[in-house]
Amino acid sequence: METSDLLKSIINLPIISRGLAEEMLAGNFRSIFKGQGMEFDEARHYEPGDDIRSIDWNASARFGNPFVKMYREERELTIMILLDVSPSMHRTHIARHGLSPYEQGLLSAALVAFSAEHTGQQIGALFFDRDIEKAFLPRKGRKYLMTLITSALQYQNNVIPRRSQYGSDLASALTGAQRLLKKRSLVVVISDFYSVNWEQEMGNLCRKHDVIALRISDSKELPFPGLITLEDPETGVRIEAPASLDSFKESWSLWHKEKSTWWETQCRKCGASFLELPVDADAPSVLIKFFGSRTKHKHRVRKKI
Numbered sequence: 001m002e003t004s005d006l007l008k009s010i011i012n013l014p015i016i017s018r019g020l021a022e023e024m025l026a027g028n029f030r031s032i033f034k035g036q037g038m039e040f041d042e043a044r045h046y047e048p049g050d051d052i053r054s055i056d057w058n059a060s061a062r063f064g065n066p067f068v069k070m071y072r073e074e075r076e077l078t079i080m081i082l083l084d085v086s087p088s089m090h091r092t093h094i095a096r097h098g099l100s101p102y103e104q105g106l107l108s109a110a111l112v113a114f115s116a117e118h119t120g121q122q123i124g125a126l127f128f129d130r131d132i133e134k135a136f137l138p139r140k141g142r143k144y145l146m147t148l149i150t151s152a153l154q155y156q157n158n159v160i161p162r163r164s165q166y167g168s169d170l171a172s173a174l175t176g177a178q179r180l181l182k183k184r185s186l187v188v189v190i191s192d193f194y195s196v197n198w199e200q201e202m203g204n205l206c207r208k209h210d211v212i213a214l215r216i217s218d219s220k221e222l223p224f225p226g227l228i229t230l231e232d233p234e235t236g237v238r239i240e241a242p243a244s245l246d247s248f249k250e251s252w253s254l255w256h257k258e259k260s261t262w263w264e265t266q267c268r269k270c271g272a273s274f275l276e277l278p279v280d281a282d283a284p285s286v287l288i289k290f291f292g293s294r295t296k297h298k299h300r301v302r303k304k305i
Contacts, residue, residue, distance in 0.1 A: 010110050010149060013284075043067045077186060078138045079116045080177055081109050081125040084191035085133055085155040086168035091218065101216040102156065104279045105190040108214060110149050111283060112188055117145050124180070127152065128173035135180070168194070174201035181209060189272075190214045199266050206271035213267050213274040217260070 043056045046066035059067040089102035099107075113123050117140075124138035125148050133155075136148050170191060177187055178201075187209050189202075205211055225244040242248050260276060267274035275290050277283060 009107060010153075013107070013110050013114050043069055077116075078122045078124065078181065078183070079112065080138065080181060080185055080187045081112060081123070082173050082177060082187065082189045082191070083109050083125060083127050083152060084129075084168055084170070085127045085152075086129040086194075088168070088192055088194045089216070090156075099279045101192050101218055101279055104277065104281075104283060105214075105216045106149075106152050106156070108216075108277060108283045108287065109152065109188070109190055111287060113145050113148065117142060123148065125152075126173050126176055126180075127155065128168060128170070128176075130169050132173060132176050135176070137180070138185075170195035170198040171201040174198060174205050178205050178208065185209050187211045188214060190216065192216050192218070193263055199270060202266070202272060203270040211270075211272040213263075213272045215260075215263060215274065215276045217256075217276050217278050 043059050044067065046055065046060075046068050050068050054068040056067045056069045083105060085102065089105060090100055109125070113125075116123055120140060122138035122140055123136075123145055125134075125136040126132050127134045134151060136144075136151075168191070170189075170193070174189070181187070187205060189211065191214075193213070193215050202211065202213075228241050228243045263276075264274055275286070277286055
């Protein structure tokens with residue numbers, strides 16, 4: 001897709017994202033997720049019936065009378081987007097459609113950001129490849145959001161990618177997010193997850209934050225029959241593949257299925273929510289359905305309890 005066309009699609013997202021905001025951010029955003037953020041408000045004198053677990057022992061000792069800590073729910077949430085800008089996200093030679101994985105990922109990132117912006121949430125981002133390419137500290141406002149998106153657009157036409165033997169370093173991005181975020185936040189990881197050794201860092205992040213892993217998947221179908229050339233965009237390695245053979249088609253399909261299953265298993269073990277988004281899917285519809293189902297699930301759990 002041309003940059004101008006992608007920009008037009010992004011410009012229309014503030015309107016589209018209102019539907020997602022209703023599912024994702026309507027009312028108390030934290031009702032969707034497991035964390036209930038509370039921050040200290042004040043200390044007051046202990047009254048009969050107060051929970052003794054809320055006693056502020058330091059204040060009580062200092063003033064000679066029992067005090068209890070009062071908390072209020074945090075209404076402001078920080079949303080951090082981790083966007084993979086590595087060469088594998090820019091592959092288009094297998095696709096029969098108009099979007100590359102990166103373009104689909106960028107549209108999804110912009111959609112989440114605009115949805116959060118509707119309710120005044122803070123937005124931050126890390127763009128990563130082998131290193132963290134750019135970091136945007138969490139802030140509010142449409143102007144800041146557009147600066148973030150404009151910066152992400154610069155990676156769209158990654159014509160001369162840097163070659164790497166190991167692919168993108170997702171683990172470093174996850175560690176960077178954990179160091180940057182001081183309070184419980186929502187972290188949305190957007191990547192094709194063609195990376196290795198990120199599971200421990202993902203688990204560490206999930207223990208302190210709510211994490212959604214959004215895997216952008218390419219077409220699982222081969223582009224055409226016959227002898228085709230496949231190239232690893234990360235390393236530049238090429239192989240000739242007999243796309244007409246049933247055995248190769250079966251192996252190709254099985255490889256994609258196994259990778260998807262393995263990724264889902266790792267996300268579950270880490271405690272992350274996960275969603276696979278194909279490049280030819282309608283991102284707004286898929287994301288609205290995803291967040292809507294989470295909200296309904298949460299309501300069912302509460303009713304059961």
